Amino acid sequence: MKALTRHVDVSAQQVFDVLSDGWLYPMWVVGASRMREVDDGWPAVGTRLHHSVGAWPLLLDDTTEVLESHRPRLLKLKARAWPFGEAHVILEIQDDGRGGSVITMQEDAVSGPGTLVPQPLRQLGIVPRNEEALDRLAYLLEGRR
Template identity: 35%
Template sequence: MARNRRLILTSPSEVWSLLADGRRYGEWVTGTQRILAADAHWPEVGARLQVRVGVGALTLDDTCVVRICEPERRLELEARADPFGAARIAMTLLPWGDATLLTIDWHPLRGPGIRMHGLPVDYVVKVRNGMMLTKLARIAVNEGRRPLSRASAP
């Protein structure tokens, strides 16, 4: 499992507003080239987000399905990218003073990713997820939200 944590200097409701907007995933999810479709009821359980991921001309279409949704607290997705299988992506928001501690856990569920699971793959996913959290934090703070001073964050 690859696990990343990031203190985001804005409230859980502000962070959630980004997670709850499926059309904006391409802004912060590393590797997303474009959003192909987002169900209108995203992020309710069962909602789907279809994205094109890749680097340059090497692309594939991916579908994310919401498996668990607890607004402003927890969002768990199943990302399917055939022929590579599927992975569980769990995002947990924890209030931390006026800020948010966001944790992302990634774990392969099925397909070749299970056989390749381990230190090298987890390291690459951890780097990717770290980049995603950095982008998400920047967007959350820059969108007219009042950034917290470092002194006010525990």
């Protein structure tokens, strides 16, 4: 998995606060078009976001589940978009020592048809999508200051 990083001018806690608001998910996750429900306790391990992916009228309803959560440093997710499959997404947040932080994002397919594509080819599609997701997240974070 290729790790992408993005510096933001907000603290790790502020980053995690936005990640903890599941209703904001479609604002920064490329492909997520709407939220249907956010489990109580999100982002505790086992809680899920109920979202739709795609563009109307071709929407797929699915979920993203928290696999690991360590506030304010780590959020590991299992994102589902069947019939395409499932992916693990890892978001790590580190303070930069100057009041900002660095977000590292990694993603790769873990089940379904996406795993039939060799990883280097999968990453050709995943990396640009996640670069845009990190840009959107940064704009959301820094615009909220």
